[in-house]
Amino acid sequence: MPESISEVALTSAHTVSQAKKPLRIAVLVSGSGSNLQVLINAMQASALPIEIVGVISNREDAYAITRAKDASIPVAVLSHVASGKRMGIKTFESHASEQLKVWQPDLIVLAGFMRVLSGPFIDNAPAPMINLHPALLPAYKGLDTHQRAIQAGERHHGCSIHVVTAELDAGAVLTQALLAVNQKDTADSLQARVQKLEHQLLPWTILLLAKGALSLGTAPLAHQQNTFMPTLPLKLYLND
Numbered sequence: 054m055p056e057s058i059s060e061v062a063l064t065s066a067h068t069v070s071q072a073k074k075p076l077r078i079a080v081l082v083s084g085s086g087s088n089l090q091v092l093i094n095a096m097q098a099s100a101l102p103i104e105i106v107g108v109i110s111n112r113e114d115a116y117a118i119t120r121a122k123d124a125s126i127p128v129a130v131l132s133h134v135a136s137g138k139r140m141g142i143k144t145f146e147s148h149a150s151e152q153l154k155v156w157q158p159d160l161i162v163l164a165g166f167m168r169v170l171s172g173p174f175i176d177n178a179p180a181p182m183i184n185l186h187p188a189l190l191p192a193y194k195g196l197d198t199h200q201r202a203i204q205a206g207e208r209h210h211g212c213s214i215h216v217v218t219a220e221l222d223a224g225a226v227l228t229q230a231l232l233a234v235n236q237k238d239t240a241d242s243l244q245a246r247v248q249k250l251e252h253q254l255l256p257w258t259i260l261l262l263a264k265g266a267l268s269l270g271t272a273p274l275a276h277q278q279n280t281f282m283p284t285l286p287l288k289l290y291l292n293d
């Protein structure tokens with residue numbers, strides 16, 4: 054039974070339960086890992102009730118690996134080019150699955166992870182998965198989001214955090230951060246501005262999940278009855 058409303062963690066059943074321990078997070082990356090760094094900094098400063106239990110990279114040249122190692126976080130490099138041969142998604146998923154079972158995360162965060170995962174992998178993962186996407190979903194799923202937003206003459210753009218499902222970038226959107234597109238914005242400038250928002254949106258969202266203010270499940274459970282359930286997506290107006 055819960056001992057305190059602040060002692061909250063996610064369970065593998067995609068619901069929220071009470072726990073004294075910090076939220077155990079596994080992070081999947083493919084690139085620079087600036088979002089991972091934000092989480093590392095927050096964890097080290099005790100600004101978020103999290104423990105990053107491991108990082109999986111599908112690229113051996115990802116700078117995110119260095120960031121994780123510098124913070125003494127276990128890393129599994131499951132390169133998509135293993136021994137000169139492309140590792141198929143099934144092989145990647147079977148290694149990733151084994152690793153995640155060892156780490157036993159409460160939440161899996163895809164932060165700049167650039168491989169599409171299969172339905173069975175997502176469904177059988179030991180924890181729910183969220184993804185950070187650089188657009189205001191459901192608009193601009195997929196790649197080149199900033200360029201496409203500019204070409205379409207969008208006045209607003211931003212980033213979203215959504216539940217990962219088998220359909221690409223289509224799971225329930227939990228949170229969004231928005232900005233106004235400037236006339237002078239290029240795809241590069243917009244990417245830089247949106248990334249600043251991502252660095253705020255990701256820790257905010259994890260905090261809301263860890264505190265039970267947001268749920269990944271659809272039906273509230275008995276022990277969640279006191280939880281405030283906002284209409285999703287929760288739009289955060291952050292300074293960019």
Ligand code: GRF
Binds near residue numbers: 082084087165248251
């Ligand atoms: C982010 O901009 C994210 O939106 C996109 O990939 C980028 C990852 O950045 N999917 P980083 O690796 O966290 O620096």
